[in-house]
Amino acid sequence: MTLLSFIIFLPAIFLGTLIIHLIWPERNALAMFLKFSLGIGLGLGISSILYFLVLQIAPGRINTLTLQIILLIFLLAITFLRARKQNWKEFFLPSLSHLQWALIGIAILALFISALIYANTIISRPQGEYDAWSIWNRAARFIYRDPENWRATLSPDIALFGHADYPLLVPLNVAWGWEALENETLRVPMIQSALFTFSTILAMFSAIALTRTIGQASLASVVLMASPGFILTGTNLTADIPATYFIFASCILMYLFFVRNDAALLVLSGFMAGLAGWSKNEGLLFIAISPIALIIASPKNIGRSLLHYLAGLAIPLIIIFYFKSIAPTNDLINSNISFIAKITDPSRYWMILKTLTPSLFRSDIIILLIYTAIMYKHPAPNSRQGIYAIVTLLLLQLLGYCAIYVVTPYDLAWHLSTSQGRLILQILPLELFLCFSISSDPESVFS
Amino acid sequence: MLSARTKKILVALLLLISLFSIGQFWINSTNITDRGANALDRWEADMILVKKALPIKRGVIGYVSEQDVPGAKYEYWDTETEFLLTQYALAPLILKKGPAAEWNVAVLNYKDLATWQKTYPDLYEIITIRGKVRIFHRLNNP
Numbered sequence: 001m002t003l004l005s006f007i008i009f010l011p012a013i014f015l016g017t018l019i020i021h022l023i024w025p026e027r028n029a030l031a032m033f034l035k036f037s038l039g040i041g042l043g044l045g046i047s048s049i050l051y052f053l054v055l056q057i058a059p060g061r062i063n064t065l066t067l068q069i070i071l072l073i074f075l076l077a078i079t080f081l082r083a084r085k086q087n088w089k090e091f092f093l094p095s096l097s098h099l100q101w102a103l104i105g106i107a108i109l110a111l112f113i114s115a116l117i118y119a120n121t122i123i124s125r126p127q128g129e130y131d132a133w134s135i136w137n138r139a140a141r142f143i144y145r146d147p148e149n150w151r152a153t154l155s156p157d158i159a160l161f162g163h164a165d166y167p168l169l170v171p172l173n174v175a176w177g178w179e180a181l182e183n184e185t186l187r188v189p190m191i192q193s194a195l196f197t198f199s200t201i202l203a204m205f206s207a208i209a210l211t212r213t214i215g216q217a218s219l220a221s222v223v224l225m226a227s228p229g230f231i232l233t234g235t236n237l238t239a240d241i242p243a244t245y246f247i248f249a250s251c252i253l254m255y256l257f258f259v260r261n262d263a264a265l266l267v268l269s270g271f272m273a274g275l276a277g278w279s280k281n282e283g284l285l286f287i288a289i290s291p292i293a294l295i296i297a298s299p300k301n302i303g304r305s306l307l308h309y310l311a312g313l314a315i316p317l318i319i320i321f322y323f324k325s326i327a328p329t330n331d332l333i334n335s336n337i338s339f340i341a342k343i344t345d346p347s348r349y350w351m352i353l354k355t356l357t358p359s360l361f362r363s364d365i366i367i368l369l370i371y372t373a374i375m376y377k378h379p380a381p382n383s384r385q386g387i388y389a390i391v392t393l394l395l396l397q398l399l400g401y402c403a404i405y406v407v408t409p410y411d412l413a414w415h416l417s418t419s420q421g422r423l424i425l426q427i428l429p430l431e432l433f434l435c436f437s438i439s440s441d442p443e444s445v446f447s
Numbered sequence: 448m449l450s451a452r453t454k455k456i457l458v459a460l461l462l463l464i465s466l467f468s469i470g471q472f473w474i475n476s477t478n479i480t481d482r483g484a485n486a487l488d489r490w491e492a493d494m495i496l497v498k499k500a501l502p503i504k505r506g507v508i509g510y511v512s513e514q515d516v517p518g519a520k521y522e523y524w525d526t527e528t529e530f531l532l533t534q535y536a537l538a539p540l541i542l543k544k545g546p547a548a549e550w551n552v553a554v555l556n557y558k559d560l561a562t563w564q565k566t567y568p569d570l571y572e573i574i575t576i577r578g579k580v581r582i583f584h585r586l587n588n589p
Contacts, residue, residue, distance in 0.1 A: 110466065
């Protein structure tokens with residue numbers, strides 16, 4: 001069942017990878033790795049949107065997996081026709097030094113151990129953590145068990161902590177996976193979560209390898225795998241790692257746009273930002289702040305950049321707007337307590353600062369910050385705007401989290417203690433990407 | 448400016464610290480104690496029996512717990528967790544707290560059940576499923 005649960009996701013993965021390749025036709029091996037790692041998430045995002053549309057048109061009567069395979073064949077034909085005209089001599093694997101081989105070997109070893117950690121942990125609790133069954137798989141069951149009446153999952157009668165308004169990317173993929181297998185196996189959410197967890201690591205490796213060096217990419221990937229909570233959060237089977245992945249994917253693509261000045265990358269970046277909002281409500285905050293970062297980082301050609309970014313964002317945003325129009329109001333908004341009273345209460349700011357600071361400056365992050373400060377290397381001129389964008393995104397996302405805490409209708413101490421770790425995790429890969437983009441790489445240190 | 452040698456040591460140190468952490472995570476993952484998976488399975492097994500006994504497959508059903516019994520002692524998060532677990536198990540039926548519908552799932556011990564019966568005599572047919580789990584079928588519409 002585990003293998004079958006993996007196989008059903010393959011068409012979505014190849015679909016996503018081909019779409020990225022068609023939009024961004026760069027053909028070097030490292031770019032191909034990045035396309036694959038981003039294609040995994042894009043494919044899963046598109047498959048959830050496809051299933052969502054199926055639910056609107058003919059619930060229970062169209063097989064989503066078949067639909068994906070038809071689309072895949074169509075895209076394969078287009079890719080094949082286009083590839084015949086292209087020169088594949090440019091496609092080559094870079095030759096590696098002994099140091100790079102050693103570092104890649106260490107990264108592969110770390111990846112293998114991380115896979116064991118993931119397996120050991122998830123077997124000990126196949127249903128995932130509290131939110132997995134009370135929110136995400138609960139919604140998947142509503143949809144899979146009664147697709148014609150799928151809107152029951154959005155019923156205002158669903159209890160407050162069932163969070164009926166939460167976006168559906170994760171539950172929809174689980175539901176169509178069960179539909180394809182005709183079996184409500186927990187292997188499907190496990191595999192989906194593993195795909196998002198390990199494709200985040202692969203995205204980190206391939207993005208740094210493409211923009212810096214393979215040694216630096218290996219180091220960054222190992223540090224990500226060693227970050228407390230990253231692998232374990234993947235085993236929770238919640239939407240936190242998917243949201244982390246999409247925020248990271250969108251930022252990488254925005255960064256690459258600044259480095260390569262290829263507007264197609266911004267279209268993909270916008271789409272990924274949209275999928276962040278389609279996977280978790282915190283992604284909506286990212287959708288709101290990411291155009292601001294784009295404007296701040298690219299004072300020239302703002303119109304052109306924004307147009308491409310918003311073009312990519314449009315489809316998932318329309319889906320989100322439609323979904324929100326039929327879903328109950330979010331518990332953070334649906335509150336009678338005065339925003340003004342909270343905004344003007346200094347004790348709330350103090351509590352947020354006091355609670356978030358230790359999480360923001362955990363020992364592993366302090367080590368990394370010291371490392372980055374010591375190893376700092378001026379970024380290349382073509383990557384400076386990208387660095388500004390990443391810094392702006394990080395700061396705005398953090399400020400956004402703080403703003404949500406300021407106005408939360410819940411007990412602030414409880415809300416902070418139950419969510420801050422997850423929120424910090426959502427921007428962790430981005431922090432690492434920034435640190436390893438501006439620090440000396442092992443190749444130059446050991447040369 | 449730091450010497451090249453110091454930078455080499457830093458890279459090696461970062462790698463070693465990271466590998467040590469991953470090793471620690473792996474050791475911890477081989478000694479995971481019970482995290483409630485079996486309890487969740489048992490709850491599901493009880494609720495499968497409830498689902499079979501209920502004559503409706505969609506719509507709203509009520510959920511009666513210690514919260515609905517006058518004077519009953521309970522831990523808020525325990526009852527909340529049981530409620531959410533029941534909702535997860537019985538999807539796509541929508542669970543509403545209290546005796547909110549004609550058909551209601553009840554999770555009550557014998558003492559609280561007796562109190563409930565004293566408070567609402569002859570209003571419900573009580574179908575015992577297993578242990579604390581019962582179905583309360585309202586006999587007359589209010």
